[in-house]
Amino acid sequence: MNWEDETTTAADARLVTPSADTEDSAVEAALRPRTLDEFVGQERVRQQLDLVLRAARQRGATADHVLLSGAPGLGKTTLSMIIASEMNAPIRITSGPAIQHAGDLAAILSSLQEGEVLFLDEIHRMSRPAEEMLYMAMEDFRVDVIVGKGPGATAIPLELPPFTLVGATTRAGLLPPPLRDRFGFTAHMEFYEPVELERVIHRSAQLLDVEIDPDGAAEIAGRSRGTPRIANRLLRRVRDYAQVEADGRVDREVAAAALQVYEVDTRGLDRLDRAVLQALLKLFGGGPVGLSTLAVAVGEERETVEEVAEPFLVREGLLARTPRGRVATPAAWAHLGLTPPQQAQGASGQQGLFGT
Numbered sequence: 124m125n126w127e128d129e130t131t132t133a134a135d136a137r138l139v140t141p142s143a144d145t146e147d148s149a150v151e152a153a154l155r156p157r158t159l160d161e162f163v164g165q166e167r168v169r170q171q172l173d174l175v176l177r178a179a180r181q182r183g184a185t186a187d188h189v190l191l192s193g194a195p196g197l198g199k200t201t202l203s204m205i206i207a208s209e210m211n212a213p214i215r216i217t218s219g220p221a222i223q224h225a226g227d228l229a230a231i232l233s234s235l236q237e238g239e240v241l242f243l244d245e246i247h248r249m250s251r252p253a254e255e256m257l258y259m260a261m262e263d264f265r266v267d268v269i270v271g272k273g274p275g276a277t278a279i280p281l282e283l284p285p286f287t288l289v290g291a292t293t294r295a296g297l298l299p300p301p302l303r304d305r306f307g308f309t310a311h312m313e314f315y316e317p318v319e320l321e322r323v324i325h326r327s328a329q330l331l332d333v334e335i336d337p338d339g340a341a342e343i344a345g346r347s348r349g350t351p352r353i354a355n356r357l358l359r360r361v362r363d364y365a366q367v368e369a370d371g372r373v374d375r376e377v378a379a380a381a382l383q384v385y386e387v388d389t390r391g392l393d394r395l396d397r398a399v400l401q402a403l404l405k406l407f408g409g410g411p412v413g414l415s416t417l418a419v420a421v422g423e424e425r426e427t428v429e430e431v432a433e434p435f436l437v438r439e440g441l442l443a444r445t446p447r448g449r450v451a452t453p454a455a456w457a458h459l460g461l462t463p464p465q466q467a468q469g470a471s472g473q474q475g476l477f478g479t
């Protein structure tokens with residue numbers, strides 16, 4: 124764990140944040156699917172990966188390098204572990220930010236065993252020199268270790284055993300093309316459908332020894348923002364409620380009551396998301412309104428509104444970012460049970476009314 128992991132921000136403290144918190148890290152190991160068959164959803168990725176791995180096994184070769192891209196909590200770490208276990212290979216886990224110098228990477232690479240899987244999370248955040256060292260390691264299984272400094276420095280080539288790099292990134296577009304091109308297989312992971320999350324929830328409930336009926340699982344799945352990590356986290360909170368306030372069993376009523384206590388609504392919006400929408404609708408008639416003005420209205424930092432609340436609101440089609448500012452969609456009015464005011468429908472008279 125690095126320092127970055129230990130820093131808890133207001134955004135991380137949310138129940139619906141897709142990044143892992145300390146409790147997640149402790150519980151997730153127990154909930155991770157161990158084989159491709161157990162891995163729920165992502166049908167195409169699973170099918171393609173299955174072919175890649177089976178072919179490599181048949182040839183008795185090390186699997187090609189794999190790039191996994193997708194939002195946090197969709198199962199990239201889980202898939203990397205599955206790749207290792209399907210290849211019957213050990214796995215080493217590190218991350219881009221942990222590799223500050225090329226030497227850090229050289230130390231890891233030179234200690235890999237033949238066939239080992241190296242999982243490099245947040246690969247887009249690696250330093251430039253390390254990235255360049257990785258090009259050669261991926262392609263030729265070789266690194267040049269620089270000994271000495273200045274004009275007397277010499278590069279000593281070091282042979283590496285064949286290994287499989289599994290890179291994970293939330294931003295595939297940020298990877299330099301030479302790095303992207305060196306992956307034999309790239310998988311883009313999508314958000315999960317509610318029915319898939321229901322399967323994740325049933326599976327986790329069984330492992331956690333929680334009794335849950337299909338309606339209870341559906342209620343949690345609908346509020347999980349398409350993300351297994353959030354589904355598992357909400358399940359744990361619902362379990363607490365069921366244990367303390369009910370008879371331990373989770374049905375639709377118990378799940379809904381529990382998630383109301385935690386302020387996660389039927390679409391998975393939490394207090395911050397709703398505060399942003401409410402300000403946009405009630406104070407600014409649905410917009411357009413500038414981001415800074417909106418942030419002041421909800422008493423949050425501009426960055427918090429932009430990076431924490433907005434992406435999900437935009438994805439859900441509740442808010443649009445326009446050159447003139449933030450605008451609520453008809454779905455936002457409907458979700459909060461409000462009627463758009465007359466003048467909001469004529470729009471043009473309101474242009475530029477609220478600052479940027």
Ligand SMILES: Nc1ncnc2c1ncn2[C@@H]1O[C@H](COP(=O)(O)OP(=O)(O)OP(=O)(O)O)[C@@H](O)[C@H]1O
Nearest residue numbers: 151154155162163195196197198199200201351352
């Ligand atoms: N397809 C899936 N089926 C069942 N459980 C899943 C699936 N994908 C993810 N999970 C569960 O969700 C949790 C988070 O998954 P994981 O740590 O692999 O996500 P990630 O994409 O690596 O996230 P990050 O980018 O934050 O590292 C794990 O506990 C795992 O059990």
